[in-house]
Amino acid sequence: MPAHPFSLACAATLSLLLAAPSARAFPGAGAPAPTFALYAVNTDVAMELAGHSVISLEDLSGVRPTVPARVVLLAFFESSAPGAAGELQALTRLQRKHAGGLQVLALCADRDLAEIGRVAKDLPYPVLRDRFRVVSDRYGASRGAVGYVLLDAEAQVLASWTGPVSEQETLISAKAGK
Numbered sequence: 581m582p583a584h585p586f587s588l589a590c591a592a593t594l595s596l597l598l599a600a601p602s603a604r605a606f607p608g609a610g611a612p613a614p615t616f617a618l619y620a621v622n623t624d625v626a627m628e629l630a631g632h633s634v635i636s637l638e639d640l641s642g643v644r645p646t647v648p649a650r651v652v653l654l655a656f657f658e659s660s661a662p663g664a665a666g667e668l669q670a671l672t673r674l675q676r677k678h679a680g681g682l683q684v685l686a687l688c689a690d691r692d693l694a695e696i697g698r699v700a701k702d703l704p705y706p707v708l709r710d711r712f713r714v715v716s717d718r719y720g721a722s723r724g725a726v727g728y729v730l731l732d733a734e735a736q737v738l739a740s741w742t743g744p745v746s747e748q749e750t751l752i753s754a755k756a757g758k
Contacts, residue, residue: 606720606729606740613637613654613735616715618687618708622700625707629683635706640683641735649733651678651755655686655745656710656721656728659699663744667726668703670745675705678756689713689723730755 607613617636620626630639630647640652655671657664668686675684684705688696691711700707710716713723719740721727727742730752738755739748 606727606742607737609737609739611737613729613731613737614715614718615735616718618710618715620706621688621693621696621709622703622707625703625705629706635685635708637731637735640685641731641733650680651682651733651738651752652731652735653682653684653745653752654719654729654731655684655726656689656716656719657686657726658689658724659695660690661724661726664699664726667745668699672704674745674749674752678753681756682752687715687721689716689721 615637617634620633620635623633626633626635629635637652639647640650653671653674655667657667659665671684671686674682686700686703686705686707687710688699688707689710690696690699693709696707696709708715713721719729722742725742726744727740728745728748729740730738730748732738732755739751741747745752
């Protein structure tokens with residue numbers, strides 16, 4: 581017995597949906613970075629950097645004249661991700677090494693504010709709360725893994741990757757000016 585045309589259409593639609601990628605990929609090199617504004621958990625660091633506790637990409641991309649333009653490294657993480665604690669320490673070292681030419685922004689997708697506060701304590705760069713993963717999803721960041729997007733001073737994507745920050749440390753150093 582031949583299949584009903586409606587059944588064939590449903591099956592084709594379902595196969596397309598199942599074959600679609602479940603997560604978006606990071607933006608490619610040369611693409612403009614999606615804009616965002618997020619609350620910084622470590623408000624003292626945000627206040628020192630931008631003069632307010634909500635950090636936006638525009639604060640660091642040379643749009644606002646009070647903050648010098650610099651290379652921006654976005655780090656997407658959840659505190660429970662394997663290796664996250666070590667990566668945050670590596671980011672601290674990079675931020676201090678390239679203080680004038682690089683700004684690290686850590687975007688944490690944890691829901692528990694107390695946990696994010698514990699993670700952010702004593703870090704020299706803003707830790708931004710992305711509680712509902714809106715920004716993480718816009719950038720295509722994977723759940724349960726630490727991922728990075730390196731932006732130039734005009735907020736254009738230079739590189740993006742999942743894994744240790746050390747994989748791109750040479751590129752970061754070259755773009756940050758040291």
